[in-house]
Amino acid sequence: MGYDNVISLLGEFGPYQRKIFVVIFLPMISCAFHLMGGTFLAGRPDFRCLTPEENPYNATYTTNTTQPVWDNETEAWTSCERYDLSHQVLNNTPTPPLVKCDSFVYDESQYGFTVSTNWNLVCDDAWLKVTSESLFMLGVLLGALVMGGLSDKYGRKTILIWGSVLQLVTSLLVAAAQNMIMYIVCRTVLATSTNGLFVVSYVTAIETIGQRTRKPAALGSLFFIVGSLLTVCLAYFIRNWRMLQVAFTIPTLVFLGSIWYIPESARWLITKGRLDEAKEILREASVENKVELTRDALDDLLKTDNEISETRIIEKTSxxxxxxxxxxxxxxxxxxxxxxxxxxxxxxxxxxxxxxxxxxxxxxxxxxxxxxxxxxxxxxxxxxxxxxxxxxxxxxxxxxxxxxxxxxxxxxxxxxxxxxxxxxxxxxxxxxxxxxxxxxxxxxxxxxxxxxxxxxxxxxxxxxxxxxxxxx
Incomplete structure (x- = not known):
């Protein structure tokens, strides 16, 4: 009798598994927050040049004082250049020269206060916004490659805890970033924990249910969808990117407070030869699911899966x-x-x-x-x-x-x-x-x-x- 047969005896999706699923899938909400939240954190609203005669503290986007310039390449009015009217007055020239804008006025009704408006990520500096998004996804790639291996070596629960701590700390550092470089670096490190925790959570959940049913695994996607919808709701009501980033840490805090009630993966413990710990977890699971699991069944489990794990050690692949x-x-x-x-x-x-x-x-x-x-x-x-x-x-x-x-x-x-x-x-x-x-x-x-x-x-x-x- 193998591990999957014992899970069938326990009940493939009983109270024990449901409790684990609710807690384990919380990182998927956090993953959605950080993956989809970039649209609102660094949202780039409509903007125009701030002219020298305007007060930056009370200038509004609707004030039409910049004399917009037509761009023949884009066939639209540019917001990155303006006519230098002071030069025209001083030199008595018929056509004022064009100068690049060094300050801007934004349409705050679209996003509010964002990373783009904080550090003027427009015109010649627009590439910084795109770079930060690409580096974030590079961090997601590195996290997906690294965290799965770490969870195989050190345990699912251990990596879920330390990965969440990393996510919490870097999230707060992103919110406190004092310049664009700090924002990009911290958010790239943060990205390593997003998809990495998603994968480890998914694997941990799958290891608690039987092979005959995979539909409960779809709950992971449901949690991600809920996270995506909550991202939009939070962004709509919180129009300050720093406070929005802090709000994104809520699921991580809830998870760190709940993970202590979730045991390590019994399947992982068996592969590491920690059989007594696996037996204790399975016994507790049987009590919670109100199923009688005999010692003989567990002994058969350990014997069969131990032989399988030894075979897998020999069959190393790359x-x-x-x-x-x-x-x-x-x-x-x-x-x-x-x-x-x-x-x-x-x-x-x-x-x-x-x-x-x-x-x-x-x-x-x-x-x-x-x-x-x-x-x-x-x-x-x-x-x-x-x-x-x-x-x-x-x-x-x-x-x-x-x-x-x-x-x-x-x-x-x-x-x-x-x-x-x-x-x-x-x-x-x-x-x-x-x-x-x-x-x-x-x-x-x-x-x-x-x-x-x-x-x-x-x-x-x-x-x-x-x-x-x-x-x-």
Whole structure:
């Protein structure tokens, strides 16, 4: 009798598992806060030049005193240059020269006080905002690569605790940043804990339920969706980026106060030979689930899984095994491409809500809300339809809806937003299906390495996505 059989005896999703799921998935809300919150932390509102005769403390964006300059390249009025009227008066020239703006007035009705307005991340310094977003996703990539390995070595609970401490400290340092360099560095370090904790939480939760049911694992996506919706709500009511960043630490504080009531993963303890601790945890779980678990059953568990763990020690694998065999190599290269495209589409649409017509809060809220039907669709089809059909169908629908935006007339912005939201719904459904589909494409010996490598490639897409959005 193995570990999964004992979990079946305990109850695959009883009170014990439900308690763990509620606590373990709190980091997924924090992950959503930090991943989606950048849109509002560094939101760039409409702006214009501040003229020398204006008082910066009472100048308003609606005051039209800058004599805007027409930019022939962008075919729009530029906000980065103004006419130097003082030079015209002093030198009695018919046409005043153009000068670059060194101070700006912002439309505070859009975002309030943001990183962009704090340090004037516009015009020649606009690249700093894009760089900070790309470096944040680079931190997400590093965290995904490092934290999974650390949790395998030191334990799920240990890494969840220390990762959350790192997240809390760096979150507060971001809120207290005194310059853009400090903001970028602290937020990049913060990023290492976001997706890293997401992955460790997901693995820990999966290890507490049986193999016959995977639907409870979808709760992780539900927590992320709730976090995305809460991000929009918090940003709407908190228009100061420093206070908003502090508010993002709330789930982390709740998690750190609750994790002490959650045991270490029994499956991980067994793989490390800490059998007595695993037996004690399973006994407590049986009491909580009101199931009688005999000592003989536990002894069978330890005997069987101990033999399996010894076999796995002998069968050491590496990432090179993904390229060694033709069939696995072909599957890996295809999955790498699919993960890259899905990640770029998903985050590109999520972060591009500010560039769509209409209110940024409404657009962001809709973009988060459409993930709910996508999640329900994934749950309803996970055990009924072929994964490949669902994955390809959703990706095809996303591509079709996004390409269709090219055909929408400029006077129909609502149609563009609608098509973009259909694309977001479809990409969300395909992304959720992709996790399960990828695991099923690899043999057991290279499954973790294959899915981990695919996820790492996806994070590379996250690094370049802000650069692509900046070109739009």
């Amino acid at each position: 990432i090179y095994d993904l390229l060694r065999y033709p069939i696995i190599r072909k599957r890996s290269l295809i999955l790498f491409f699919v993960w890259f495209v899905n990640n770029a589409t998903y985050y590109g649409l999520s972060w591009n809500a500010a560039n769509l017509a209409g209110d940024v809060y409404v657009n962001s809220g809709i973009a988060a809300a459409v993930e709910l039907p996508a999640l329900l669709f994934m749950i309803s089809t996970i055990d009924k339809c072929p994964r490949r059909v669902v994955l390809c169908g959703c990706m095809l629908l996303a591509a079709t809806s996004l390409l269709s935006t090219i055909l929408v007339p400029n006077d129909m912005p609502w149609a563009t937003v609608s098509l973009a939201m259909i694309g977001k719904l479809s990409s969300s459904a395909s992304y959720s299906t992709l996790y399960i589909f990828s695991m099923e494409q690899y043999p057991t010996t290279v499954r973790n390495i294959g899915v981990g490598a695919s996820s790492a490639v996806a994070r590379i897409a996250g690094v370049v996505t802000p650069l692509i959005n900046n070109l739009i």
